[in-house]
Amino acid sequence: MRWVNRRISRTNSLLMGLIPIVLLTVLYLVLASERHALNPADKILPLPGAMADAMKGLIFERDRLSGRYLFWSDTLASLQRLGLGLGISTLSALLVGLLLGILPPVRATFGMLVTGIAVIPPIALLPILFIAFGLGETAKVALIVIGIAPVMIRDVAAHIGALPRETIIKAQTLGASTWQLILRVALPQAMPRLIHAMRLALGPAWVFLISAEAIASDIGLGYRIFLVRRYLAMDVILPYVAWIAILAATIDFLLVYLSRRMFAWAHGADR
Template identity: 55%
Template sequence: MTRLINLHPDRVSRVVLGLLPFLLILAAYLVASADRLAANPNDKLLPGFGAIADAFWRMASEPSGRTGELLLWADTGASLVRLAWGLGIAGAIGLAFGVANGVLPLVRAGLSPLFAGLSLIPPMAILPILFIVFGLGEVSKVALIVIGIAPVIVRDLQARTLELPQELLIKAQTLGANSWTLVLRVVLPQVLPRLLDALRLSLGAAWLFLIAAEAIAASEGLGYRIFLMRRYLSMDVILPYVAWITLLAFIIDWSLRTLQRRAFPWFARVAGGGR
């Protein structure tokens, strides 16, 4: 008898099974929306797909009467720039200190407890401090992303570095490698694909911190627009914005995964290739 654990879907089945939950969610929304609109055609909580499409098209193609900008694209550009800076800085910090903590025992003894403590601080709790120190501009928003995800990336890369076979490090030292050569030629090539994994896993948290900062202090951005529309109960704008953020996050995740697969094909084979 074939056990469930041994059943593997083919390519078509994987696509169907992957789409099925989304289709069920859409169907449930359609039923609930139709029911509420039948009772109250002016209901704003669950607008129909027609109203959502009209609102999305308006935000994407009609210039704002106040600024003259296409709001969807202006908000998207502002948020993506902040997100890119946050992920880039956090990734650089995570790589530098994660490798240092994993390779150098003296550094690990001094900094590992620090990053363990920092990773336990709720980033939203220090957002007021960031606004006081850095002001309400871009720096505070990027800083929140960095503080929120960098310590976690450091700890993850430290663990991945410590998992490297000691035989590799011993052989490299036997062949005359110093500490710097050991890091550059042995450790770094092994850890870089894991950095991309860490960024992918931190992507959801990075979006959360970005939207929270934009909701509190911003004049443009996806989070700012969502919370602005909340005042007017404009679910026909909020829902497509949420879907748009989800799509952007998926594209970024797919891009990082594709970069990892193409830049480090050996890692996909070692990891099983199913990620």
């Protein structure tokens, strides 16, 4: 049988998905124990025990200086920034993308501007944001928004712009005004695509979050990673990175679930 035709059952695909992860873990453990055999004080590839010890302090014990559980405060602060940034971007993508996609005059007026903003590397704007908004939360959220909103807007606008002409015409022959067409046809058609755009934007959103936290912050997952880097504390960095991966994967999973649940019509026969 050709490889392109092979069908993998659910259980098998789960098992097969675990294989590379297990292999990588084993490889890491082998390398780490080799290094530790040579130098028991090695910090570059810490053993699981060392990671657990280091994380225990961050997760279960209050920080002596600030009185906070650092791991949880970091997570909360980062998720709040990410949520705000993603939320604002999503709302503006829906609003602007919808109008840009469905109304030719709006597209003619603002299309070029949105494209122009989208091609600016967001990190290049970070100094402007710091100057304009200070070093507080606003600048970090603004960086995420500037980083992902233009791409999301363009994606939603392109999707709405590519709706079959027939559908738009049909709605008009049923008496729909521009407003009704936006509300009852374009908006619902945009929603599944919007969630898709959120999923794709999640990766860049994390990049901008960690960057902003690394440069100027006093709390957050990215801040902690860059702080402990000074002490070569791989036993904190690696669990933090794994935690970020788990958070990101969970959000992605939730978005897929939400889309399938709320917009089953867009997922065709595979529901």
